[in-house]
Amino acid sequence: MRRIVSLWLPQWPIDRYNRANNNTQQAETVFALTETAQQTQRLYAVGPHARALGLTAGMTLAEARAIHPPILTDAANPAxxxxxxxxxxxxxxxxxxxxxxxxxxxxxxDVTGCPHLFGGEQAMLADIKNRLARAGITACAAMAETVGAAWALARYKTDNRAGSIIDKGTSLAAISPLPVRALRLDDATSLMLNRLGLKTIGNISELPRAALARRFRGNPAKAVTELLERLDQAIGRRDEPINPLTPLPEWQVKQAFMEPAQHLEQVELALAALVDDLCLVLAEGERGARRLRLDAYRVDGTVQSLLVGLTRPSRDKAHMLRLFNEKLAGLEAGFGFDLLTLSALESERLMPAQVGDLRQEEAHSTALLMDRLAARLGPGAVLRLRHNASHLPERAQTVTTQGSRTLDADELGWDHCPTTTAPRPLRLLPRPEPVDVLSAVPEGAPRSFRWRRVEHRVVRAEGPERIANEWWTQADDRTRDYYRVEVTGGSRFWLFRRGLYAVPGVRGGESELPDWFLHGFFA
Structure with a gap:
């Protein structure tokens, strides 16, 4: 059975303002937050004493002062x-x-399957309200089997101090006495229903659906469709999903404290137990963690998070603890943590490894080093090469961050990486640079070339090595002929001619005047 909790914070801007300014005196004064709209100051939110005097949000500040001249105000901050x-x-x-x-x-x-962890539905709802009350937040709560029913009860039930809980199949009976506005309708539709004498949800549910369409004038299709959709969602005839604020973790373990933990030593001990539990559930699923997040919940209602990434899927407990220990000093306990959660945000299948495989051991030690560097310097500060399925030199490898999920050569196996028998330069330019070349014959090796205003005379040349364009991409690349050349000073360069000469009567030519480029340097 699905269980939904709806929380309504009727004084949220005022409560947030008081919490941010440590203001405990506003509860005893007539106070309101204001905003400027169309060059007019209006009340954005009002406190309980201001509401008791008849002041409401949207009223102009002049009207409010006419009712209560000594009202205290401050500027609202919606952001x-x-x-x-x-x-x-x-x-x-x-x-x-x-x-x-x-x-x-x-x-x-959506607390489906969770209430038993907190002593039942009533205990869970009471715990939520008590935590918010201790934080100085006024809240109305309701639990139902649908989003619409919980929303309606939380906002429109008159006596909702302890929270409303309705069982399965009783949604319609529970919301029938509530006004039609509790169906989350717009103002125009609610006003029209009231004029037609349909003031409660029960009045609407008792009417045949065809009769509703006849009672609407003008364009009833959209209004009736929205009305029936909201009614079906409230009573459970139509599903209404919740879009969570954060993506669901693949695996998660929790540790609650009987007394708030105020020292990092307590957090370290609890973290070690959480890592053991997480590795146990990962082992049962034959998975290895790639990204981990530790959430520390403070008693003042804030959450601090630590995120670590792993180069390879792993269940190495000691390694995970070392990564978190690099960042634990950044946690500020304040009045203490009362809950820790450890989540595996990303995981991959972890295959069994052969004991004594030197190659696997070297790759594992390299991954451990990269993880520790990333934990200390930040994931964006540690880069690695990723092999691509391309024969073009500038596209054969790309630089990626340590936390990238893309497979590298070690994960694929070296046999899957692009290989070539021709030597490659030690230094490759990010972009090939144009050069002026003099060659003995049009399609022969260069005899001399000018690069960056310096003339180089070629004494030895090897090639060509032909690399054709990639037909499966949209890139406008012509065929390349690469040459390894040595100049008089002993320096060795990697040049290529882009394009083929067009021979009259012969197909396959790409250009009458190919271009020459310098692409790299040999040792």
């Missing part, structure tokens, strides 16, 4: 409200990985 709401949603991942934002003042959670 900070949105960022803090997202941070709060990430903190609630401690209950379920399926957490999503719901407009600018709500959070949705």
């Amino acid at each position: 900070a409200d949105a960022a803090a709401l997202e941070a709060l949603a990430r903190y609630l991942v401690r209950y379920t990985p399926l957490v999503a934002l719901d407009s600018r003042d709500g959070i949705l959670m």
Whole structure:
């Protein structure tokens, strides 16, 4: 049975402002946040005392001061409200990985299969509300089998202090007394329904669907379709998925503390146990971790995360702990951590390795070194070469970061890498540079060439080595003939002629005047 929790934060901008400014006096004063729209100051959010006086969001500041002149105000910050709401949603991942934002003042959670971990549905909902209350956040919560029913109960049920929980199959009965606006309809549709005498969800559910279309004027198709869709979603006739804020981890283990952990030594011990548990479940699935994330949940409602990447899929416990130990000093416990979660964000199949295979041992030690360098310097600071299926020298290899999932030569095996019998230069230019060449015959080796205003006389040449264009790509590359040349000073260069001479009456020519380029240097 699917279980959805809807959280509504009716005073979120005010609560966020008080938390950010450590303000505990606003609860006893008439306070409001304002915003400027069309050169007019309006109330963006109001506190409980201001709401009791009849002040509402959207009212102009002049009207508010006419009702209560000594009102205190400050400028609203919608961007900070949105960022803090997202941070709060990430903190609630401690209950379920399926957490999503719901407009600018709500959070949705799919807790299917999770309540028993917290003592049952009632205990779980109470724990959520208590944590938010201790953080100074006013929240209304509801748990139902559909998103629509939970949303409606959280926002429109009059007595919802302890949270509403409805069982399977009772969604329609629970939301029937609620106003039609609880179906998440727009203002125009809600107003039209009220004018037609359909003021509650129960009034709509009792009518035949064909009768609803006749009651709408103008263009009823869109309004009726939206109304019926929302009703079906609320009572469970139509599925409504939740788009989680963060992708679901492939594997995850947790460690909760009876008392908040305030010292890194406690975190290190708990992390070692988490790594053992994670490697155990990975071994059962014959998988190896590629990216790991440690989330530390603080008692003040914030989350700190540490991310490490591995070059090769691994279940090496000691190596994982060494990577995390490089970053543990960056954690700030504050008043303490009450939960740690270790997630394998990416994993790959880990095949058994032959004991005593020197090549595998060398590759493994190299991967360990790269992982430790990346953990200390950052993943973008450690680069490696990746072999490509191309015979063109500048495309045969590319540079990729340490955390890339692309397969390198070691993972594919050297037999799968592009090979050639012709020697290659020690240094390859990023881009071939044009040169002026003098050759004895049009298709022969160069006799001399000018590069960067310096004339070089060729005393020895080898070639050509022909590399044709890649017909399976859209690149406009002509056939290349490469030459290895040695000049009078002893330097050795790698030159190529791009293009073939067009011979009258013979097919296959590509250009009447091919171009020459310098591409690399030999030792």
